[in-house]
Amino acid sequence: MKFLKLLMLLLCIQQFAFAQKKPNILWITYEDTSPQFIGCYGNKDAKTPVLDKLAAEGIRFTNAFSTGTVCSPSRSTLITGVRTFEMGTGNHRSNYKIPDFIHGFPYYMQKAGYYTTNNSKTDYNVANPKEFIKQAWDESSGKAGWWNRKPGQPFFAVFNYMDSHQSRTMTFPYPKYISSVINELPEADRIGENDFAMPPFYKDSPEMRKQFARVYNSIKLTDNKIGELLQKLKDDNLLDSTIVFCFADHGEGMPRGKTNGIDYGYRVPFIAWFPSMYKNLSPWKTGGIVTDELIDFEDLAPSMLALAGADVPKYMEGRVLIGAKRAKPVDHLILSSDRSDNGVDMVRSVTNGNLIYSRNYYPFINEARYINYMEIGDIKKQMRKDFAEGKLNPLQKSLFEDRPTEFLFDLSKDVWETRNLVNDIAYATALQKMRKQLDDKLKASKDIMFLPEYELAQISKTTSPYLYRLDNPKYPFDKIYAAASLAGKRGAPIVKQQIGLLSNDNKIVRYWAALGLRSQPFNLLQPYKKQILANLNDNYPPAQSTLCAVAYAAFKDTQAESNLKKLIKSDNELLALMTINYLIYTPNREVFLSTIQGLLSNKKLAYNVQSAGRDFLRSLDIHIDESESSE
Template sequence: MDTIRKLLLLPLLIGANVFAQQKSDGLGNSRPNILWVTIEDTSPQFLGCYGNKDASTPVIDKLAEEGVRFTNAFSTGTVCSPSRSCIITGVKTYKLGTGNHRSNYPIPEFIKGFPYYLQKEGYYVTNNAKTDYNVGNVEQFTKEAWNECSGKADWENRKPGQPFFAVYNFMDSHQSRTMTESYSWYRKNVLDELQEEERIGDNDFEMPPFYNNSPEMRKQFARVYNSIKLTDNKIGALLTRLEKDHLKDNTIIFFYADHGEGVPRGKTNGINLGYRVPFVIWFPEKYKNLSPWGTSGIVSDELIDFEDLAPTLISLAGGTIPHHLEGRILMGNKRSNTTDHLILSEDRSDNGIDMVRSVTDGKYMYSRNFMPFMPQVRYIRYMEIGEIKQQMRMDLAEKKLDPLQQSLFEERPAEFLYDIENDIWETKNLVSDPAYKTVLDKMRDQLKTEILQARDVLMLPEYEIGLISKTTTPYEFRLTDKNYPITEIYDAASLSGFRGKDIAARQVKLLSNSNKIVRYWAILGLRSQNHEILKSYSKQILQAMSDSYPPVAVTAAAIAYQQFGNKSAVEKLKKMCASDNMDMALMTINYLLYVENKQPFIETIENVYNMEDRIYNVKAACRDFQGSLGLVENNMKYQD
């Protein structure tokens, strides 16, 4: 009798369990499932739903047609791991100290991967499968964030009735496919995966104007379109499975890319092509009330960036937003007010050091280049091994490039200002146009305000961040003026990249400042000044070679060698190439990549490359040095 009673009660017990797990969102609905479809290295300019008639992306286009398509969505970094550190933590890289690609510095224990908070609200959270979070203790961090994180992670393993948050990351549009792997690899792994009628031919698209419109370049750039087409096919298979599992009617779908296009001048570059991403949210009928934009075919120009994702998801799950999350809640009954501008950032990518801070209002993109002696397509090994980059360098040497195309290899100005509504390929810098002075001044002020308020910890050279990370976290270090006098440091940094006698005089004066980071920015700024200005300050620059702070001394040596051919500078640079501190070695070799006469350092660089304890980035910089002289082929592989 007891057995019969239990069988009769079983449906009621299951129903009660499902009801208990489907916690109300306060609007009379059970909480939604959430599916994230993330793709790699893709700019919206190359998708059909964003107006590209040459693209073949019917699955993504349909999702946009039935959902909300955002025209002003931006990554907070322009390369994978910094971007993903912001996505997973909800904290911007210049606060967390995670802006330098695959640096893996520690973060405070209280900062969790945001799926941790979804778990607390009863969600089953899965990641299939990319992490690359760029934080210290990443194994523990990842384990705490996810119920499942692997190539087999799936919503199927949740409890009956349990809501899920599932991430599926598609690699098929990654830079390895669009440019880095050999063409034969691309043919096997991309072209051969497409039906003949699906393939986009070499002459079936419009070439961006910053590339030479030659058959050789078109062959390489067609890879972008075919890689995205393969991605679209695979997304279609995932969405079909969602529907077959009878889950689509209960699932909100997010689709976006992790940063801009994986081609030279896109990924790793602090302009719109590096930051802007495609972004679509699809709502089932059941949850259309959560959308503040409406649903089905809506196009929104609301400004959003990756800082907004964590608080939005936690809010959707019914959780409380942790105090360290400062992004906006995008939807639901706790939606935040909109913003009129975003602050974005770009720092070191692999072996290519750089620092850019940007402001956008959706119409204009302002980028402040703090190291403008690095060109837009600076030496980064993962780029250099790509056939498209090699073709570009060949065309440059053979004088086949027009002024715009050639400018990618030249020193940058201190500032860019582009009208990204009307000049989507960013061909005309408006900084010197008086008609845009009001826009320029406003964005300069917005950037300064954010750097000071956020206490941008990446104003420190990476050498310093490495030292700090041995005893604390960059995030916590930056919070007090005693540790980090940000106003004084920013005043020095704000000069860097601007050229002229008056600027140089101020920088030289700062070389005697008691603060080592101020001195660092003074000498780094002098690196962008021309010979005629610098020869007036040769004494001060030579003295700076003896500075007690290594980043100052080595930067001064790089200037002294390039501008004055100083023999002591040669010896100091050789010594620092082999430094036990990898950040100093990388900084030194990067400086040597952009000096005119590399001859004195050939043997040193070869010896450093052969040292067993050198990390990948140092070895990669050595290979770029050798490759720039034609001493090696561009065949050093990269850890994907």
């Protein structure tokens, strides 16, 4: 009996030592928030005492970035440690196949002895999500937390807060916002409609202030709930053994932020907090430290594995931020933004923290582009109303106009990104450097998102986009990228090159040639009308859809019109979505109205195609029933 008691005592000591050696790790994620609206990032109008205290005791990162600008692509990188443009997960809720050897990183933490829980958002943008989630988490549910682990077992726990999501800040009907946000706040916590400064690209009016106050109150509610979680951690006597990481999933959910490939969409508030027991693990020290080290979501998975003492898989190419294998800081990051819901887009960006450069491949689609879930929001309706009535200043109006091919903003002088410096000679050297950094990275990665989504879906039937991009004969990236690099650039010499590429033997090259022509001034296409019309029946559907959209927009061609009407009704959801998106931004589009209306009568219509159809009607100022919405 004495021997057994001694043995049990030794086992308890061993478990205690194990728990002390391996820290508990808590991730607190919240939705749709930019640093500009958090107190510790300099906003004196915000009420975020919990986040401010966490930063005052920990480390505040001023240059932390999501690798995407909408939730599911961002979470894809968070959970796998692989960039979306390498995995094929850049398009919102696309759920394409990933390789069998890639797991959610908590899977490896389990093997290192951790109890892993997620409470409770997943939205990882991968195929077979149930199996993927089952492998990654010991428990993933609204009841999950550290409380069901074995005695002495270290935990990795994620808690996600929806209270600052754009549903609360803009798309819920106002009465629902009142019940879900305002009524949840004590009166002293509420922020009034005149108690903050408006970002300059929104009209400063009572109507807009009423809507924008939702951002501040939703973040305040989030801050309160984070405080409650940290108090529970303390009540469970775990605060002194838990490292906390607290950050948003991407930038602000209001118009021009979320879904847009600029700093306002990418940059996130990010705070790390180390208890005294584990202060030695922080390479930044602790206690109100502010660091300008560049980090992004690709870095988090390998860093958590390093903290847990687990091996980092070779496919994770992000930096290890913590521990003996900490990688050297970098001088720039590559970021990306693709389709969000029914709104197509493609932007690739480079940032060094102070400057951000963005390359727009669909510049004919503006920053305030139609996305059904955003259009139902009162603030977006107000912005469109003010635009139609001529009440916006040039900056505010620019959100509804064609984008330039490139953006370059100096955040050190222009935090709201109001002055595009692409043509400023003082920034010419920096611009050239960032262009090269982008080219080098995309070529090295063989960015798989340069394939139209129609093609990604076809590939996923037999393999994964991740593996496909590594097969040179199947995916000649340099050849495709040469054509894609012309897209968005304007001018007669570029048009001539794109016309020549319409007869290329590579179908993806032809698609990019057509897409590039859509951004050209239509008068530059007139000399090439014969060549364009001769290719309207291209045997590759995405190329056909794109070129027909060009031919109808530039020439009102009847054959293009006929083809487009057939493509709108395609059984292939992605082909129909592509075609409708082109038409939303096409002049003289009224001729497609009856076809779109007929399409919307189909109750089995895919959600994104239905949403694009509704946006087409909105683009013609046709009233529609907006009772249907989704988070």
